[in-house]
Amino acid sequence: MTTTATPIPPGYLEDAKGHLIPEAKVKPQDRLRDELTRGVVARAKQLQGDMKAFRAETLGDIQAFIDLSAEKYGAKLGGLKGNTTLLSFDGRYKVQVQISEHLTFGVELQAAKALIDECLTEWTQGSPDEIKAIINQAFAVDKEGRLNTGAILGLRRLDIPDPRWREAMEAIADSLQVVGSKKLLRVYERQEDGSYAPIPLDLAAL
Structure with missing residues (x-):
């Protein structure tokens, strides 16, 4: 209505x-x-x-x-995940279309967190405080209750041989879900040093 x-x-x-x-x-x-x-x-x-x-x-x-x-x-012409780059004949201008995926996690993430908690409990005496801080920060939520996708996926770069940790990383991978995507359009102009600078279409960047 x-x-x-x-x-x-x-x-x-x-x-x-x-x-x-x-x-x-x-x-x-x-x-x-x-x-x-x-x-x-x-x-x-x-x-x-x-x-x-x-x-x-x-x-x-x-x-x-x-x-x-x-x-x-x-x-x-489309590259990884449909990303596309077009160049003018003289190479002065570049137009890019990038696919930005919106990711979320399924119920498997709860199993991953439980396994990680087991590891942390056992490692209390020997685990560096830095690793604990990284893990706790990764699973923290923002004011809207959303998880930091990048931080959680970043845990997979930690080289920890414990079988439970590796199983937790597999659970994180299995829980990852693509729930939407958006096309990002960016336009660039080549500078004197050969690098490409974006042509800003955001008022705050002008």
């Missing part, structure tokens, strides 16, 4: 509490601030819409080029 905002009658402004205030009662400075804020937001929304359209059109054009190349020339 959708609701529509009640129209504000002419000659009034709505304050932050939802009260209607006669324009004549609103200070000129407050009115100027309101007009400036709304103007900036309106332009930002228009820019956001243009960027969304640019992203959709660009990804569509790139996919069409990939399909055409595969059909006409038998060329496979």
Whole structure:
């Protein structure tokens, strides 16, 4: 069920509490601030819409080029997991499409944590405090109750020969699930030193 905002009658402004205030009662400075804020937001929304359209059109054009190349020339442009890099003829510009996967863990992670806890309990006297801190931090959750995927996967780089630890690492691998993916579009320009610098499309990076 959708609701529509009640129209504000002419000659009034709505304050932050939802009260209607006669324009004549609103200070000129407050009115100027309101007009400036709304103007900036309106332009930002228009820019956001243009960027969304640019992203959709660009990804569509790139996919069409990939399909055409595969059909006409038998060329496979997509790399690992569908990542794609396109270069201008002179190599000055580079466009990349990367697939970012959203990962989560299944119930097997609980078994992995139990095995790791067994190891920590037994290693209490001989295990370096640094390893304990790394493990405890890896399984800590943030304010939203989410686990740090990178930190947990990083545990697999620890070379610990204990069979329970290796079994726990296998359980972590088995618990890993891909629940979604997103295409990331990045555009680069070659610099004088030969490196590629991104062309920022984020206002904060300008």
